[in-house]
Amino acid sequence: MARKKITIIGAGNVGATAAHWAASKELGDIVLLDIMEGIPQGKGLDLMEASPVEGFDCNILGTNNYADTANSDVIVITAGIARKPGMSRDDLIATNTKIVADCAKKAAEQSPNSIIIIVSNPLDAMTYVAQKASGFPTNRVFGMSGILDAARFKTFIAMEMGCSVKDVSTILLGGHGDDMVPLPSYTFIGGIPIRQLLPEEKIQAMVDRARKGGAEIVGYLKTGSAYYAPSASVIQMVGAILKDQKRVLPVAAYLNGEYGYEGIYTSVPVMLGANGVEKVFEIELTDEEKLLLAKSVDSVKSLIKVTGM
Numbered sequence: 001m002a003r004k005k006i007t008i009i010g011a012g013n014v015g016a017t018a019a020h021w022a023a024s025k026e027l028g029d030i031v032l033l034d035i036m037e038g039i040p041q042g043k044g045l046d047l048m049e050a051s052p053v054e055g056f057d058c059n060i061l062g063t064n065n066y067a068d069t070a071n072s073d074v075i076v077i078t079a080g081i082a083r084k085p086g087m088s089r090d091d092l093i094a095t096n097t098k099i100v101a102d103c104a105k106k107a108a109e110q111s112p113n114s115i116i117i118i119v120s121n122p123l124d125a126m127t128y129v130a131q132k133a134s135g136f137p138t139n140r141v142f143g144m145s146g147i148l149d150a151a152r153f154k155t156f157i158a159m160e161m162g163c164s165v166k167d168v169s170t171i172l173l174g175g176h177g178d179d180m181v182p183l184p185s186y187t188f189i190g191g192i193p194i195r196q197l198l199p200e201e202k203i204q205a206m207v208d209r210a211r212k213g214g215a216e217i218v219g220y221l222k223t224g225s226a227y228y229a230p231s232a233s234v235i236q237m238v239g240a241i242l243k244d245q246k247r248v249l250p251v252a253a254y255l256n257g258e259y260g261y262e263g264i265y266t267s268v269p270v271m272l273g274a275n276g277v278e279k280v281f282e283i284e285l286t287d288e289e290k291l292l293l294a295k296s297v298d299s300v301k302s303l304i305k306v307t308g309m
């Protein structure tokens, strides 16, 4: 069987670390593309030279040329810039819209049957931009944030309980911002509802910490944002697609009337397999949860508006 081909666009912290996880899991051959000359080539070769030590078999090519990405099965877009002093959020969106649209268009031309996963921020709006720029059907363009945000929530719960992270399960909805919607009502520890094990104030403190999880890491790093957990999260999605695992995961998926919303991307539980988003699950929500989701979707809508797409 031919090896799968994964292209990662943006060889910065998230992109290079995603290549590392993908290689160590032998998910396929990897093309690492960046606009900076030498960076993807150097990081790609360095990672490839780890293969005899770690014992993984895959080719890793660093490049600045989209022709090298041809016939990829999955394309991960992490390209973009972070907000700099003096730059408004709208300035950032304008710049990243151009970058993400350009990357998605060029990558889609080279790999017309591929699946595109967006990581670049602001996530939900950039996913919308990539879908428009690629012209791909919406089941083949979606974003990563829900797995990361849920992973942060699960980590804090395991830390609080002193239990294994493996026994914590949850669902999280909404945009990748401060008003994302972690759902304690769908959170279980070894099958036990979290509200039977922890007081509400402790649960709400962890909900709040998860919402601000990205900022917490930036506060420590100062020079950049999180990349280990984000890259692990996107590679979980890549694995689910390439192995047709039918995983049920929170993904920034296109909504076609589900939850009462149409024409936007936001995180909801989906089934992820070889055809990308194969099913969107609509779960029951309380009135309060519906209001929280509406607030988050409003934020996503206003970000999409700024893109002008």
Ligand SMILES: NC(=O)C1=CN([C@@H]2O[C@H](COP(=O)(O)OP(=O)(O)OC[C@H]3O[C@@H](n4cnc5c(N)ncnc54)[C@H](O)[C@@H]3O)[C@@H](O)[C@H]2O)C=CC1
Residues within 6 Å of the ligand: 009, 010, 011, 012, 013, 014, 015, 033, 034, 035, 036, 078, 079, 080, 081, 082, 099, 102, 103, 118, 119, 120, 121, 122, 123, 144, 145, 148, 176, 224, 225, 226, 227, 230
């Ligand atoms: N969705 C999520 O949950 C998360 C999203 N992010 C976002 O992912 C993006 C990447 O983050 P990092 O890797 O930490 O940033 P980084 O600055 O380390 O890497 C970005 C890379 O993109 C490259 N790039 C810029 N313009 C390009 C273009 N036109 N074509 C190809 N490459 C280009 C840069 O040269 C750089 O190497 C950011 O937008 C960040 O906010 C990061 C973590 C989590």
Ligand SMILES: CC(=O)C(=O)O
Residues within 6 Å of the ligand: 121, 148, 176, 213, 214, 215, 217, 225, 226, 230
């Ligand atoms: C950077 C980002 O989006 C995060 O760490 O959540």
